[in-house]
Amino acid sequence: MRKNLKTTLIALSAAAALSLTGCGAQGASGTADPTPSTTASQQQEGVSIADAWVKASTKKDGMSALFGVVTNHSGTERTIVKATSDVAGMVQLHTTVATAGGGTEMKEKEGGFPLAAGASVTLEPGGDHVMLMDLKQDLEAGQTVNVTLTLDDGTEVAVSAPVKAFAGAQESYAPTGDSSTGESTHAGH
Amino acid sequence: MATGAAVGAAGGVAGGAALASALGTSLPDGASAGLGGSAASAGGAAGGTAGGAGAGGVPGSASLVGSGGLGAAVAATPAAGRQPGVDTPPGAHAVYRAFALRAGTDATRLRGWLALLGDDIERLMSGRPVLGDVEPELGEAPASLTITLALGREAVRRAGVSAPAWLAPLPSYKIDALEERWGEADVLLQLTCDDPLTLAHADRVLQRESAPFATLAWVQEGFRYARGARADGTTMRNLFGQVDGTSNPAPGSEEFDAIVYRSGDGPFGAGSTSLVLRRIAMDLDTWDEVDRSAREDAVGRTLKDGGPITGGAEADEVDLAAEQGGWPVVADFAHVRRARPAAAGEKIYRRGFNYNNPGASGSERAGLLFVSFQADPVKQFHPIQARLAELDMLNEWTTPVGSCVFWVPPASSRSAADGGFPGDVLFA
Numbered sequence: 001m002r003k004n005l006k007t008t009l010i011a012l013s014a015a016a017a018l019s020l021t022g023c024g025a026q027g028a029s030g031t032a033d034p035t036p037s038t039t040a041s042q043q044q045e046g047v048s049i050a051d052a053w054v055k056a057s058t059k060k061d062g063m064s065a066l067f068g069v070v071t072n073h074s075g076t077e078r079t080i081v082k083a084t085s086d087v088a089g090m091v092q093l094h095t096t097v098a099t100a101g102g103g104t105e106m107k108e109k110e111g112g113f114p115l116a117a118g119a120s121v122t123l124e125p126g127g128d129h130v131m132l133m134d135l136k137q138d139l140e141a142g143q144t145v146n147v148t149l150t151l152d153d154g155t156e157v158a159v160s161a162p163v164k165a166f167a168g169a170q171e172s173y174a175p176t177g178d179s180s181t182g183e184s185t186h187a188g189h
Numbered sequence: 190m191a192t193g194a195a196v197g198a199a200g201g202v203a204g205g206a207a208l209a210s211a212l213g214t215s216l217p218d219g220a221s222a223g224l225g226g227s228a229a230s231a232g233g234a235a236g237g238t239a240g241g242a243g244a245g246g247v248p249g250s251a252s253l254v255g256s257g258g259l260g261a262a263v264a265a266t267p268a269a270g271r272q273p274g275v276d277t278p279p280g281a282h283a284v285y286r287a288f289a290l291r292a293g294t295d296a297t298r299l300r301g302w303l304a305l306l307g308d309d310i311e312r313l314m315s316g317r318p319v320l321g322d323v324e325p326e327l328g329e330a331p332a333s334l335t336i337t338l339a340l341g342r343e344a345v346r347r348a349g350v351s352a353p354a355w356l357a358p359l360p361s362y363k364i365d366a367l368e369e370r371w372g373e374a375d376v377l378l379q380l381t382c383d384d385p386l387t388l389a390h391a392d393r394v395l396q397r398e399s400a401p402f403a404t405l406a407w408v409q410e411g412f413r414y415a416r417g418a419r420a421d422g423t424t425m426r427n428l429f430g431q432v433d434g435t436s437n438p439a440p441g442s443e444e445f446d447a448i449v450y451r452s453g454d455g456p457f458g459a460g461s462t463s464l465v466l467r468r469i470a471m472d473l474d475t476w477d478e479v480d481r482s483a484r485e486d487a488v489g490r491t492l493k494d495g496g497p498i499t500g501g502a503e504a505d506e507v508d509l510a511a512e513q514g515g516w517p518v519v520a521d522f523a524h525v526r527r528a529r530p531a532a533a534g535e536k537i538y539r540r541g542f543n544y545n546n547p548g549a550s551g552s553e554r555a556g557l558l559f560v561s562f563q564a565d566p567v568k569q570f571h572p573i574q575a576r577l578a579e580l581d582m583l584n585e586w587t588t589p590v591g592s593c594v595f596w597v598p599p600a601s602s603r604s605a606a607d608g609g610f611p612g613d614v615l616f617a
Contacts, residue, residue: 140301164305
C-alpha cells in the first residue's frame with residue numbers, strides 16, 4: 001500500500017498545529033493526539049505527515065533534514081524504519097542528544113521512530129528528524145522535495161515537502177560509533 | 190448587540206463594556222455593535238486555536254489569548270475572491286515591506302516564493318505557527334492581522350506576463366520631492382494588525398522567508414487609533430489633527446466595489462485592485478503657526494468632528510456653493526473643493542496610516558502613509574492628484590517624498606493547503 005499524501009492537505013488540522021507548539025523542546029516523544037480530527041476530509045488512514053518542510057541547503061554542503069508532524073491514525077503501533085529521497089544519496093532517521101560538553105549532537109536513532117497507536121510525533125530542529133545526506137543537488141527555498149518513509153509493515157508514506165530557508169538546525173552530527181571524536185561537525189548545513 | 194452577546198458572551202462583550210466605562214464614555218450603539226462584532230470573532234478564534242489547549246492558564250498560552258477578546262480576534266473575512274487588507278477594517282498598526290527581486294528570481298523561483306508566503310499568510314492570520322517557526326508564541330494572538338500581497342511591474346514581467354499600462358510610476362507632480370528610497374518596488378507586503386508584537390513577528394517571519402528571493406527595498410510603518418481607544422469605524426485623524434478619510438466609499442457597498450475592484454477575466458480582472466502608496470511628509474513646525482480657523486479653512490472641514498465648515502456632521506456633504514458676504518465659504522484653495530471629482534469615476538478609497546518619528550527631523554519627523562485603492566490609478570487617482578498639485582492649501586505644509594503603484598492580485602481560488610497563493614493567477 002503506497003499512500004501519496006499531499007503533506008499540506010492536513011496542515012489545517014488544529015491538532016497538528018497544536019502538537020507542533022505543544023511538544024516544544026521535549027522533542028519527539030510520542031504524544032497522544034488530544035483532539036482527533038473532526039473534519040471528514042482531514043481523516044487519514046494509517047500514517048500521515050502534516051506540516052512537512054525541508055531546510056534549504058546546497059549540494060556542496062551536502063546535508064539537510066525533513067521536519068513535520070507524523071500521525072499514526074491506526075489502532076496499531078507502527079515504526080518508521082527507513083526513509084529515502086531522490087535528492088539524497090543517504091537518508092537516516094536521526095535523534096538529537098545532549099553531549100558531555102553541554103551541547104547537542106545528532107545521531108542515528110536505533111530502531112527508527114516508534115509511532116504509538118493514535119499518536120503524533122513531531123520531527124523538529126533540535127529533536128528527531130529525517131536527515132538528508134550526500135545531497136545530489138542544491139535544495140533551494142521554494143522547491144519541493146520528495147521523501148518516502150517506510151514503516152515496519154512495509155507500508156510507504158510519500159511526503160512532498162516545501163524547502164524553506166532556515167538558520168537553525170545546526171547541531172553537530174556524530175555518526176553511530178564515532179560519537180567521541182567530535183570531528184563530524186556539520187555546523188552550517 | 191444580540192449577535193455579540195450570543196457568540197462572544199465570555200469575553201468580548203463584557204470587555205467592550207469595561208472599555209467604554211474605562212474611557213468614561215458611553216459608546217453609541219454603533220460602537221457597541223462594533224466591539225460586539227470583534228467579540229464574535231474572538232469566540233470563533235477560541236474555538237479554532239485555543240480550544241484544544243485545555244485549561245492551562247500558563248502566561249502566554251492560547252487559553253489566555255482566547256479570553257483577551259481583541260487579541261484573539263481574527264481579521265474579518267474579505268468578500269470572495271479578494272485578499273484581506275482592502276475591504277476589511279484597517280488594523281491599528283501597519284507595516285509596508287517592499288522588496289527588490291534578486292537577479293536569479295525567475296518565474297519558477299518567484300512562484301516558489303509566493304507559495305511559501307501564501308502558506309505563511311494563512312497561518313499567521315489565524316494565529317497558527319508557520320512551518321519551522323521557532324517563536325510561535327509571538328503569533329498566537331492574531332489581533333485581526335491582515336497580510337496583503339501586491340506586485341509591481343517587474344514582478345509581473347518576471348512571471349512571464351505583460352503588465353497593464355497603469356501598473357507603472359505615476360506622472361510626476363510639481364509638489365513632489367520624491368526620494369528614491371521610498372520609490373517603486375517589485376513586491377509589497379502590507380501587514381496591518383491591532384497588536385504591534387504580533388505584527389513584528391509576522392513581519393519578521395515574512396522577511397526571513399523572503400531573503401532567498403529578494404532584497405529589501407524599504408519598510409514604511411504607520412498607525413491609527415489603538416483598537417478600542419475609539420469606537421470601531423471612527424475615521425482616523427492625521428498628525429495635523431484633521432479627520433482624514435471622510436468621503437470614502439463604504440466597504441461592502443456597490444459604490445465601493447465599483448471604485449475599488451477591477452472587473453473582467455484574467456489576472457488583472459475581478460478581485461484585483463491597485464494600491465497607491467505615497468509618503469507625505471507633514472511639517473509640524475509650520476503647521477504650528479496656523480490658528481484653528483485657518484486650519485479649517487485650508488481643508489473646508491472642522492477640526493472638531495470633520496464636518497463641513499458650511500455646517501453639518503462629518504458624513505454630510507460640503508456645500509461648495511455657500512457664500513458669505515459675497516465670498517465662497519469654502520475657498521478656492523480648500524482641500525475638499527480641489528479633491529472633489531471633476532468627472533464620474535474620479536474616486537478612490539483611502540486607507541492610510543500616520544507615521545511619526547519623534548526623534549527625527551525634516552521629512553522623516555511626521556507624515557502620512559497615503560494609501561489608496563482604486564480599480565485604475567491612472568483614471569481615478571491621477572486626476573485628483575493632478576488637481577491637488579495645481580492648487581491645494583494643504584500643499585503649504587505637506588510634501589510627497591515617496592510614491593509607488595502596485596497591483597493587488599485577487600485571492601487564490603484555492604487554500605494554501607491546496608497549493609493556492611495570492612498571485613497564482615499569473616501562473617495559471
